[in-house]
Amino acid sequence: MLFSITEESLAGAQMLPFADRHHFELNLTDLLDQSTQCKKQWLLYAMAVTQRHERQQAANAGLQAVSVVTSKLLK
Numbered sequence: 001m002l003f004s005i006t007e008e009s010l011a012g013a014q015m016l017p018f019a020d021r022h023h024f025e026l027n028l029t030d031l032l033d034q035s036t037q038c039k040k041q042w043l044l045y046a047m048a049v050t051q052r053h054e055r056q057q058a059a060n061a062g063l064q065a066v067s068v069v070t071s072k073l074l075k
Contacts (some may be wrong), residue, residue, distance in 0.1 A: 007044040020049045
């Protein structure tokens with residue numbers, strides 16, 4: 001579990017929407033000093049936010065591809 005928390009924390013929130021970034025502002029040392037339950041909750045949240053962002057990015061890419069095809073068809 002420590003490696004996953006460290007990995008997620010160091011990956012940071014640069015690519016995430018601003019609304020989700022505040023959970024990554026906690027210092028890694030402070031996070032690792034938290035209770036096991038707190039660390040589990042943080043890790044689950046961090047993984048969920050990252051996965052949601054990846055799904056949104058994939059959906060947006062799909063919409064952009066459809067938009068380009070539609071635009072070409074209309075021309």
